[in-house]
Amino acid sequence: MESFSVENLQALIICAFDIIGSGRGPSAWSIVGSMTRTVEQLRLSTEEDEARLQQSTCKALIKRMAFLAPATTWTEVEERRRVFWNVFLMDRxxxxxTGWxxxxxxxxxxxxxxxExxxxxxxxxxxxxxPYFGISTRSHDPEKDYLAAARESEEGQAALGGFAFCIEATESLSLVTSFFLQYEVDFKEVHEVQRWLMRFKQLDLRLVQWKFFLPEKWREACQFNNDGNLDPNLVLAHMTHNTAVVLLHQGLAYPSSEWQSVPVKLPSASSAETCQAAAIEVATIAAQFLNHSAILISPxxxxxxxxxxKMLLTHAAYYQSVLHSSFDSIVTSLEEISRRWNGATSSSSANLASKFSSRLREARLDGANAVDIREAFSEKHDAVGSPSTVGVDLQRTSLQAPSAPMDVSVSTILGEEINLDSFQTESPESISLAFPPLPLSFQLHSAPQDSILTSANPGTGMQGEINTNDDISGGYIDFSDLSEQTFHPSQRVSTLSSLYPGRQL
Incomplete structure (x- = not known):
């Protein structure tokens, strides 16, 4: 931290990775913030040939301070590039x-x-x-209703590999939260709802295009390295892509009763099918990867x-169906990841994976009353210890779901107060992240408490008599009319591959 160098930045990346994975996320936030400034100060955020071109054509009366000499070899150039993208992934x-x-x-x-x-x-x-990669202009621009192109050109795609595709998928996940979930909309205004849904369609198309235009060898998450293991970067790319699909669609998949008055017919059944398919595939990919690779797993x-x-719990409770068996696979995978983080000789201390798995297990056992298990980090010690500050106002939690601007109180959304007594002995430091949300519109009172206790392997479970505005006719705008593109879940969801030898069908 006292000097500027690529080596020091690499050391900080390792420290941040360890801190976040160990379940101490807040301690890493300042480190990640420092790294993002350091890469800019070291000019690692710009290609060297681009910087030299600017210097040759433009003159300034004052020159910026330089800490690094120009790279002398291709290996050094690529090393600096990869260091930057690692910092980029942590920033995203x-x-x-956190929603920041x-x-x-x-x-x-x-x-x-x-x-590659x-x-x-x-x-x-x-x-x-x-190729160059186009990233977000800013976290959220309420006046900008369109997305920039991901790549400026398709040239050079043959040189890309799993790491590059992981970067692209992570940026898509970031856009889902910043461009869509954090977008404030008045659901009483038809035009505002249409603008919001057009953002949804843009992101949906972006996700479909990412999967469709992947080179054939990278299109499924079963690409082996020379050592015979699955490519960890490619696996994470496909898992991240499917998670982006889940977060994008879950708001429409499980709409609130208040949305019945919205004059737009939402594709709730289709989105629910998409969410379930994506979550099941994530569970499958993760299980097979962990079975064939002994490496440490990223946060x-x-x-x-x-x-x-959490989405599988939501689906089971919302449609009053049995919980899909992939939920057990997810919990088992998180427990295995936790074991790897603790090491063979270490005690069973809490880490990010163990906290995630324990929250999922507790939510399943407690039934619908504990499905929404979010907590946001606070610097105040009593932010976790006081019932008045935990789970009382979902508007204050970070990373709001798309329906957050409706300004609905917890009693309206949940029907009853969330039970977080089991979590109130934790200190703020032990809360590793502001956990990602369920749809804020999720109606807990629509599901019986024991509806998520039994694990089975049913269909989508969407045959229940859940009243959504998909069934409303006359005077309502059909969502599909807002754009010509309509996609099947298989066009959105990345798969491990049905031909993979270890896959359980």
Whole structure:
């Protein structure tokens, strides 16, 4: 921290990774914030050829301070590029999990994507350069209703690999939270609802296009490395993509009763099917990866499992159906990840994965009254210890679901107060992240308390008589009329591969 160098930045990345994975997220936030400033100060956020071009054509009366000498080899150039993208991923992860603004935006970043791992290991540049990647302009612009292109050009795609696709998928997940979930909308105004749904359609199309335009060898999460293991970056890319699909669709999949008056017919059944398919595939991919790889697992991997586990609980409670068996697989995967973080000789101390798994288990045992198990970090010690500050006002929790601007009280949404007594002995430091949300519109009183206790392997469970405005006719705008694109869940959801030898069908 006392000097600027690529090596010091690499050390900070390792420290932040360890702190977050150990379940002490708040301690890492300041480190991640420092890293995002350091990459800009070291000019790691800009390609060196881009910086030299600007210097050759433009002159300034004052020059910025430089800490790094220009890279002398391709390996050094790629090393700096990969260091930047690791910091970028941590910035996005912290923003997604807390609802805070992004630190790295397009105003400061002009970077090519990293090359495929095989090219990097060989130490020789590929025949073509990797393409530039377009990232978010800012966390949220209420006046901007369109997304920038992900890539400026499709040239150089052959040089991309799992790491690059993980970056793209993480940016999509970030956009779901910043461009859609945090967008404030007045649901009493038809035009505002239409604008909000158009944002949904843009993101939905972006996710479909990402999956569709992946090179064939990377299209499924079963790509093996030279050592015979699944590519961890590609696995995380597909899991992150499916998690983005879940967070995008869950608001429409499980709408509140208040949405019955919204003059737009929502595709709730289709979105619920999409959410369930994506969550099941995440559970499958994670289980197979853990069975064939003994490496330490990233916090983002755990995050994806937790989001999908909560969605499965939501689906079972909302449709009053039995809980899908993939929920057990998710909890088992989180327990295995927790064991790896503690190590073979370490005691069973709490970490991010163990906290996620314990919250899912407790929510399942407590029934519908504990499905919404979010907590937001607070610097005040009594923010967790006092019932008056935990679960009392969902408007104060971070990473709001799309229906947050409706200004509905907890009693209206949940029907009764959330039971968080079992969590109130924790200190703020032990709360690792502001946990990702269930749909704020989720009606807990619509499901019996024992509806999520039995695990089975049913269909989607959407045959129940849940009244949504899909059934309303006359005087309502059909959601599909807002855009020509309509997609089947299989077009959105990334899969492990039905041909993978370890897959259980």
């Amino acid at each position: 992860f912290c923003s997604i999990s 603004n992004l630190s790295l935006t397009s105003a400061d970043v002009k970077r090519r994507l990293p090359c 791992g095989a090219i990097w290991e060989a130490g020789e540049p590929g025949q073509t350069s990797t 983002q991997f755990c995050f994806c499992l937790f989001v999908c586990g």
